[in-house]
Amino acid sequence: EAAAVVRASRSSFAPAFRLLPAGPRHDLEILYAFCRLVDDLADGEETHSAEQRSEALAAWRRGFRDPAMNGLPENLRRMIQRRGLDPKVFLELLDGVATDLAAPVRMPTRADLDLYCHRVAGTVGLLCLPIFGANPTRAAAYAETLGHALQYTNILRDTAADLERGRLYYPLDELAAAGIDAKSFARDGDKRQAYLRRFAGEAGELFAEASRRQPPEDRRALRPARLMGAVYGQLLHKMLRDGLRVMDERYRLSAAEKLRAVGAALLGRQ
Numbered sequence: 001e002a003a004a005v006v007r008a009s010r011s012s013f014a015p016a017f018r019l020l021p022a023g024p025r026h027d028l029e030i031l032y033a034f035c036r037l038v039d040d041l042a043d044g045e046e047t048h049s050a051e052q053r054s055e056a057l058a059a060w061r062r063g064f065r066d067p068a069m070n071g072l073p074e075n076l077r078r079m080i081q082r083r084g085l086d087p088k089v090f091l092e093l094l095d096g097v098a099t100d101l102a103a104p105v106r107m108p109t110r111a112d113l114d115l116y117c118h119r120v121a122g123t124v125g126l127l128c129l130p131i132f133g134a135n136p137t138r139a140a141a142y143a144e145t146l147g148h149a150l151q152y153t154n155i156l157r158d159t160a161a162d163l164e165r166g167r168l169y170y171p172l173d174e175l176a177a178a179g180i181d182a183k184s185f186a187r188d189g190d191k192r193q194a195y196l197r198r199f200a201g202e203a204g205e206l207f208a209e210a211s212r213r214q215p216p217e218d219r220r221a222l223r224p225a226r227l228m229g230a231v232y233g234q235l236l237h238k239m240l241r242d243g244l245r246v247m248d249e250r251y252r253l254s255a256a257e258k259l260r261a262v263g264a265a266l267l268g269r270q
Contacts, residue, residue, distance in 0.1 A: 096120035
């Protein structure tokens with residue numbers, strides 16, 4: 001059941017679900033459950049072979065390419081039809097998953113990173129808009145920008161875990177310009193931390209830009225998205241306050257910290 005997946009995940013996005021009426025909440029749970037399934041596919045190297053994961057990805061692709069979407073879970077297929085979602089956006093999301101199935105994962109330039117962020121995060125924001133009741137055309141730039149902000153924050157938080165999986169999402173040309181050797185990223189110390197501070201600053205700028213791009217006409221409908229942004233913005237601030245010790249710590253927000261972020265967003269301070 002999709003709702004059970006949300007409960008089990010203890011996701012930072014969970015507070016946003018509670019703002020929605022039953023129908024949209026159920027549809028968002030279905031979308032979230034799908035995203036968890038494909039995310040687990042990307043990170044499932046310990047339980048499934050690369051061939052098995054590639055085969056599973058191919059099966060998802062076939063389902064979305066089929067005009068009747070045969071082969072997709074029934075609740076997902078019906079939700080896509082009910083909300084008028086574009087299967088091509090799901091295929092873009094799967095392109096992002098395919099990137100994570102590669103070994104090693106590297107981003108040669110910022111353009112490569114931003115394409116990846118669009119695929120794994122911007123697409124999800126675009127798919128959420130009709131579920132929230134926002135105008136998909138008017139709010140597209142907001143969804144894309146917020147998606148990038150969330151993904152930049154994820155990249156910072158997961159730096160050490162990603163390195164263990166052979167993934168380095170920071171653009172290689174930027175690391176080289178900063179005097180950082182990608183092969184010894186974990187040991188580069190002061191230069192690495194200076195680069196991470198710059199990257200975190202760019203994440204903060206993306207949160208601010210998303211706020212500016214929020215259409216006033218859709219402000220009420222986008223309230224769940226604002227909560228997501230507020231929680232992740234709080235996570236970014238926590239990492240910055242602690243000196244971005246992302247090589248030693250995988251940061252999480254406590255329940256109280258999430259509550260404060262949600263409260264500030266609901267009161268219009270974020």
